[in-house]
Amino acid sequence: MSKQEYSPFWTKNENKIDKNTLSIILLAHVQQPRGSINKDQLQCNETERFSIEEFNEIYQGIVAAGYYIQSVYFNELDFISDYIEHPARFQNCLIYNLARNGLGDNKKTIIPAFCELVGLNYNTSSSLSCALCRNKYYFTTLFRSHNIPVPRSWLLDKSGNWVNGFPSHKIQVICKPCSESASQGISESNIFYASLEKFKCFHGTSCIVQEYINGEECEVPVFKIGNSIEVLPPVGINLGKKKVLDEQTSADNNYDFYSLKETQSQQTINLICDYAKKAFNLMQMNVYGRIDFRISLDGKPYIFDISTTPYTTRHSSFAFDFNLMQFKYSDIYHAIITAAVKRQ
Template sequence: MNEIKNTIDRILKATSNINQEVEIALISNSRSKTKIIENMEIQYSDENEFFTDEEYSEILDGIQTSEFYVHAFFNEINFMSDILNKKFNIENKIVYNLARNGKKPGKKSLIPSFCDLITVPYTGSNAFVISLCRAKYTYSKYLEAHGIPIPKSWIYIGQNKWLNDSKPTIGTQIIVKSMSESASIGMDNNSINTFNKNSLDFLENIFINRKEALFVQEFISGFECEVPLIISDKVHTMSPVGISINNNPNLSTEILTYERSFEDDYNFYNLSEVINKKQCLFIQELSAKIGKIIGLQNYGRIDFRIDNFGNPYLIDIASTPYTTKHSSFAFAFENLCIPYNEIYSTIIGMTYLRYKNLLNSL
């Protein structure tokens, strides 16, 4: 814990005056402020991926409390258009990228790709890494080849067919997920099923409803945790943050459904309260390894299910994790006795140092 706190302190000290040098272009999607653009056919994200007004205010206040001037954009197209039409000067700007609008794979890579093209600094990972972190089956197989423990995974492609003719064995408890969505989109209590001769009807109904292939994964009953990452010249991990539902740390067969995620109907706790310290350190080591292999930059989050024997299994990677006050990031910073607003000054500071090629000087 001291290592990560010292790293954050060094970042903040090294960048304490950059608010006098740079301004922030905050690109985010809000449930009330991201409006339909007239005469344009745009597929908008599910609202669960958009920030509430309260969440947006927390982010904005967090950045402004660190005395950065903020230019707010609520639509990726407006941001790009203002730059291309010279309505917005990009000089001395850092883009704080929280954009995630759209329904297609790769949607979150638009702003990083655009910023790289015009050489503007931005928070978070590059376009390739952000897209990879949405491709659950792809990164699962990639990381599996590197020895990362991952639940068995399959792809159902409709009409009783499976990718590579590979499917679960009878009796396997499975969970059905979207191929690329986050924020628990498409997840409910019916997403978990014991694979049997009737499961194909169950899967086909979901396939027809979603009109896309299904990511089917072995379900791990037990605990769930999130590991926030701060990434300078190497990956630094915070202590694992457990997820509880109805104040129960052992989720057993419970999951973060779409409804629970939408309503923030879950809580956080220190995983070390229920899992021994040695295993928590192993989870942190795994998280650092995953972050390095995937190539995450700036910050991120690694999520695990942990079975009742204490064995962790990777279930998700967040390249731009939530940092609102109801988040594992905020919980972890509070545990370190670091003010909430310094989440944002840390992320901005690392971005500044990365673009100045000064990260290895920390």
């Protein structure tokens, strides 16, 4: 989007939503004491849950956008149980889902799949897209076949077997869990020159080994409203002296944002936006999402991660972009809810 296009894109050629009849059901994992854990389901890690302050930002953002939150659930099973017992309560509701309990590729698929099954509208991509976008090796392989640039990648399975060959010892790589997000399992010690000895400590988990791209990192927020895909300006991640956004830095929000146009040419930015749109479309993503890039020192962008439920707290690339475009923080939630209601 150029500066001239910084307008409320979620209102273009769309009928207004009747906020008096639409209710929001909010699902989010929150750290104790507010969060409620159901012992019958597998729990996501503590660092993947919202702090109480972050949860309040999201809650108040939805309310400030003019929407009524009918109920809040802190885990998936309580929501599903309530729906099964009292389905009439969920008429004229939008399920605003930020839940991610479970394991591996299926962490974000439970609520989208359930909503599709019973005919509830929801705010994320489908369960298929959520699963594919979690598995870094699968979407990396798919992107490569469609000429979307990604780092060279190899898959190391749980038994310590290499699925598609082995990286050269001359290549600096980063080894990370194949199906995790929020920088789970990532630290600078995961970056090294390829070595059989180094890889031994990763046996027992499914890992993607990628060529480490030395350079900048950026996030690209994307919306789909109706049939229109809107790519927002790429946001650079200021990691200070760190090489990568590791798990602890991510959990502590110990990093800043900047407009990528401060460091990259317009040609590179246009290329990033084009690849982000292609990736979003190829993965059949919907409503909103985020495409993450590493940019080499010579200006070549590579997609290395995707999020189907990216953070929209005040410390996020979404909040940075909306502020850059002189929108209110609550407009993020107006855009997401509008996109969800208008989904095709």
